Amino acid sequence: MANRRQTTEKAMRAMFFVITTASIAILFLIMFFLFKEGLPIFKTVSVKDFIFGKYWYPTSDPADFGIFPLIVASVAVTVVSGAISVPLGVMTAIYLSEIAKPKVGEIVKPVVELLAALPSVVIGFFGMVLVAPFLQQVFGIPTGLNLFNASLMLAFMSIPTICSISEDAIHSVPNALREASAALGATQLQTIVRVVVPASLSGISTAVILGLSRAVGETMVVLMVAGGAAMLPGSLFDPVRPMPASIAAEMAEAPVGGEHYYALFATGIVLFVFTLLFNIVADFIAHRYAQVGDATL
Amino acid sequence: MEPEYKMSSENLDFHYGDFKALHNVSIYFKPCEVTALIGPSGCGKSTFLRCLNRMNDLIPISRVAGKVTLDGDDIYASAVDVAMLRRKVGMVFQKPNPFPKSIFDNVAYGLWVNGIKDKAFVRERVEESLKQAAIWDEVKDRLQDTALGLSGGQQQRLCIARALAVKPEVVLMDEPASALDPIATQKIEELIHRLKETYTIIIVTHNMQQAARVSDVTAFFYLGKLIEVGDTDTIFTRPKKKQTEDYITGRFG
Numbered sequence: 001m002a003n004r005r006q007t008t009e010k011a012m013r014a015m016f017f018v019i020t021t022a023s024i025a026i027l028f029l030i031m032f033f034l035f036k037e038g039l040p041i042f043k044t045v046s047v048k049d050f051i052f053g054k055y056w057y058p059t060s061d062p063a064d065f066g067i068f069p070l071i072v073a074s075v076a077v078t079v080v081s082g083a084i085s086v087p088l089g090v091m092t093a094i095y096l097s098e099i100a101k102p103k104v105g106e107i108v109k110p111v112v113e114l115l116a117a118l119p120s121v122v123i124g125f126f127g128m129v130l131v132a133p134f135l136q137q138v139f140g141i142p143t144g145l146n147l148f149n150a151s152l153m154l155a156f157m158s159i160p161t162i163c164s165i166s167e168d169a170i171h172s173v174p175n176a177l178r179e180a181s182a183a184l185g186a187t188q189l190q191t192i193v194r195v196v197v198p199a200s201l202s203g204i205s206t207a208v209i210l211g212l213s214r215a216v217g218e219t220m221v222v223l224m225v226a227g228g229a230a231m232l233p234g235s236l237f238d239p240v241r242p243m244p245a246s247i248a249a250e251m252a253e254a255p256v257g258g259e260h261y262y263a264l265f266a267t268g269i270v271l272f273v274f275t276l277l278f279n280i281v282a283d284f285i286a287h288r289y290a291q292v293g294d295a296t297l
Numbered sequence: 298m299e300p301e302y303k304m305s306s307e308n309l310d311f312h313y314g315d316f317k318a319l320h321n322v323s324i325y326f327k328p329c330e331v332t333a334l335i336g337p338s339g340c341g342k343s344t345f346l347r348c349l350n351r352m353n354d355l356i357p358i359s360r361v362a363g364k365v366t367l368d369g370d371d372i373y374a375s376a377v378d379v380a381m382l383r384r385k386v387g388m389v390f391q392k393p394n395p396f397p398k399s400i401f402d403n404v405a406y407g408l409w410v411n412g413i414k415d416k417a418f419v420r421e422r423v424e425e426s427l428k429q430a431a432i433w434d435e436v437k438d439r440l441q442d443t444a445l446g447l448s449g450g451q452q453q454r455l456c457i458a459r460a461l462a463v464k465p466e467v468v469l470m471d472e473p474a475s476a477l478d479p480i481a482t483q484k485i486e487e488l489i490h491r492l493k494e495t496y497t498i499i500i501v502t503h504n505m506q507q508a509a510r511v512s513d514v515t516a517f518f519y520l521g522k523l524i525e526v527g528d529t530d531t532i533f534t535r536p537k538k539k540q541t542e543d544y545i546t547g548r549f550g
Contacts, residue, residue, distance in 0.1 A: 180395075185380045185407060185463060190410045195406075199397050
C-alpha cells in the first residue's frame with residue numbers, strides 16, 4: 001500500500017517536472033527562433049546603423065533598415081501613455097482602498113478590472129472612429145491618428161493593470177500602520193502620503209512597470225491609431241510607427257528569408273530586449289523594496 | 298481653575314453596528330496617575346480605551362453616545378480637530394507596529410506630521426524620546442537602520458518613544474506587554490513607573506499581577522459595563538463587588 005502511494009508520488013513529480021520543462025523549453029525555442037531569424041540582417045547592416053539609422057525604407061532599392069524612428073515611436077508612446085496612466089491608475093487605487101467607502105470599492109474595482117477585458121482591437125477601433133476625428137477637429141491637425149491618440153488608447157489599456165495591482169499592494173498594508181499614524185496625530189492625507197504609499201511602493205512600482213510593459217508590447221492599438229509614419233515625431237500630434245505596429249503591418253509582405261524579413265525579426269529582438277528590461281527592473285524593485293511582515297504582496 | 302481630572306468619560310455608550318459594546322461608562326482619570334483597565338476578553342476595555350482618543354472613528358459602523366472630556370472639554374464635540382486630540386492623547390498598541398522606516402524616522406514621524414521641520418530640534422527630541430523609553434543605548438549607533446530589524450521588545454519600546462516624541466499629555470496603552478517575554482515586559486513596566494511622573498497613563502492589561510504592579514487605580518470591566526473602580530490596593534484586597542472578587546481570584550474569566 002505504502003509502496004504504491006510512493007510510486008504514485010514519484011510519478012506525479014516526474015509528470016510535473018516534464019510539463020514544466022516542456023513549457024520552458026518551448027519559450028526558449030521561440031527565443032532561439034527569434035534570434036536565428038533576426039541576426040542575419042546584421043550581415044547587411046551594422047548593429048549601429050540598424051538601431052540608430054534614421055530611415056526605414058525596407059522596400060526601396062537600395063533598402064534602408066534604420067529602426068531609430070520606430071524605437072523613438074515606441075518609447076514616446078510608452079512615456080506619454082505612462083504620464084497619463086500612472087497618475088490616474090495609482091490615484092484611483094489610493095481612492096478605492098483608502099478613501100472610498102468599502103461598498104464603493106467593492107463595486108468600482110471589478111468595473112476597473114473589467115476594463116482590462118476590453119479587447120485591444122475594440123480600443124483601437126474606438127480610437128480610430130471616435131477619438132481621431134475629435135482630435136483632428138479640436139486641434140486642427142491633418143490626422144487624428146497620431147502619437148497622442150495612440151498614447152491615450154494605450155493609457156486606457158494600462159490603467160486597469162496599474163490600478164488593480166496597486167490597489168492590492170495598498171490594501172495589503174497592515175491596518176496597524178494606519179492606526180499608528182493616526183494615533184500620532186497624522187491626518188488621513190499625511191497617513192496616505194507618508195506611510196501607506198511608501199509601505200506599498202514595491203507593489204506600486206511593479207504595477208507601473210507591468211502596466212507600461214503592456215503598453216510597449218501592445219500591437220493592435222498602435223497599428224490602428226498611431227498613424228504608421230516611420231519618421232521621428234516632432235510633436236505630440238505627429239503620426240508614428242512603433243515597433244510592434246511595424247512588424248505586424250509588414251510581416252505579411254516580407255518574403256521569407258529576405259533582408260526585410262530578417263530586419264523585422266531583428267526589430268522583434270529589440271522589442272524583446274525592451275520588455276525584458278522592464279521585467280528585470282520590476283523584479284529588482286519587487287525584491288529590493290520587498291514589503292516586510294504582514295505587508296508582503 | 299484646573300480641572301481635578303485630566304480625562305473623564307460620562308455615561309459613555311458605544312455601539313458596533315447593532316452590538317452595544319459599552320454601557321453607560323463613567324470614570325475619571327487624575328493627572329499623573331496610572332489607571333489599569335482589567336476584565337475578561339471582550340469586556341469592552343480596549344473599546345473603551347480607543348474611545349479616549351477617538352481611534353474608533355476609523356471603524357465606519359461605530360457609534361458613540363455620552364461624553365468624553367480632556368481637561369474638561371468634550372472631545373466628541375463637532376469643533377474638535379481629531380488629529381490635534383490624538384497629539385495630546387497618544388497611544389501604544391498591543392502588537393508593536395513600527396513603520397517600515399528607519400528607527401530615527403519612526404520617532405521623528407509624529408513631529409513631521411505636526412509640521413516641525415527644524416532638524417536640530419527633531420534630532421534632539423528623537424534622542425530625548427528614545428532615552429525616555431529606555432532604548433537609546435541599544436539603538437544609538439544604528440538610528441538609520443530599519444526599525445523592523447529590532448526585537449519585539451525593542452520595537453515596543455520604540456513605539457513608546459514614538460508616542461512620547463509628540464509630547465502627549467495622556468498615554469493610552471493597549472496591552473503593551475502582551476506580545477513580549479518577561480524580561481521585555483519588566484522593562485516596559487519600569488518604564489511606565491518612570492513615565493507617570495510626567496504623563497497620565499491608562500493601560501489595558503490581561504495580566505492582573507501587572508495591573509497590581511504598575512497602577513494606582515484599577516477599573517474592572519465586565520460585559521461592556523464598568524463594574525468597579527478604585528485604588529488598586531483596595532480593588533485587589535477588598536473589592537466591593539462580588540464579580541470583581543470572582544475575577545481577580547480567578548473564579549472566572
